[in-house]
Amino acid sequence: MTELRTAHTADLDIVTLTAARTLLDTVFGGDMTDQDWEHALGGIHALLWEDGELIGHASVVQRRVLHGGRALRTGYVEGVVVRADRRRRGHGAALMAALERVIRGGFELGALSATEEALGFYADRGWRRWQGLTWALTPLGIARTEEDDDGVFVLPLPEVPIDLTAELVCDWRDGDVW
Numbered sequence: 001m002t003e004l005r006t007a008h009t010a011d012l013d014i015v016t017l018t019a020a021r022t023l024l025d026t027v028f029g030g031d032m033t034d035q036d037w038e039h040a041l042g043g044i045h046a047l048l049w050e051d052g053e054l055i056g057h058a059s060v061v062q063r064r065v066l067h068g069g070r071a072l073r074t075g076y077v078e079g080v081v082v083r084a085d086r087r088r089r090g091h092g093a094a095l096m097a098a099l100e101r102v103i104r105g106g107f108e109l110g111a112l113s114a115t116e117e118a119l120g121f122y123a124d125r126g127w128r129r130w131q132g133l134t135w136a137l138t139p140l141g142i143a144r145t146e147e148d149d150d151g152v153f154v155l156p157l158p159e160v161p162i163d164l165t166a167e168l169v170c171d172w173r174d175g176d177v178w
């Protein structure tokens with residue numbers, strides 16, 4: 001039996017957080033860093049359990065993304081994984097639906113940086129690939145993030161008009177900025 005739960009990081013015990021980190025390490029291998037994990041904390045997690053085992057995780061945290069002269073309260077999605085032997089059964093879609101509800105109710109924009117493998121997954125859910133230039137606000141000023149141009153997706157919401165061909169600037173953090 002599968003069960004989907006959502007909870008803030010503050011309400012997850014160490015066993016659950018360790019299971020989530022282990023799942024991310026298993027799926028992403030050496031690409032998963034401590035900073036990547038830190039980026040997934042401090043917001044709402046969607047956790048998918050099957051017979052007591054964690055088989056899926058995703059989270060959404062608040063960031064500021066500058067666009068069209070505004071610093072948008074953005075729900076930034078991190079750590080989206082479904083265990084390899086449980087894919088293409090709708091689990092990823094269920095995790096994302098839970099987070100998209102949070103984004104629609106609590107934020108002005110959704111955003112994420114997709115892996116090559118997940119481009120089709122997000123596009124099929126109505127996420128839009130960014131077509132303009134991406135930037136980051138770094139401690140030394142604004143900087144281009146060319147390597148991220150192709151992977152950034154946004155979930156526009158009705159209240160905030162978005163020009164996908166314009167510029168998108170994320171706030172600063174350690175590790176990968178997008």
Ligand SMILES: CC(C)(COP(=O)(O)OP(=O)(O)OC[C@H]1O[C@@H](n2cnc3c(N)ncnc32)[C@H](O)[C@@H]1OP(=O)(O)O)[C@@H](O)C(=O)NCCC(=O)NCCS
Pocket residue numbers: 027079080081082083086087088089090091092093094113114115117118119120121124
């Ligand atoms: C991306 C991922 C979370 C999708 O999980 P999933 O449980 O397989 O997704 P779902 O079964 O809910 O897929 C729903 C729909 O999304 C689309 N989709 C899912 N995976 C896809 C893929 N690899 N390529 C293209 N479309 C895909 C399909 O339309 C699919 O519906 P269908 O199976 O009826 O064709 C999973 O493949 C994964 O963990 N990948 C490795 C980690 C990763 O890259 N995460 C993304 C980080 S940004």
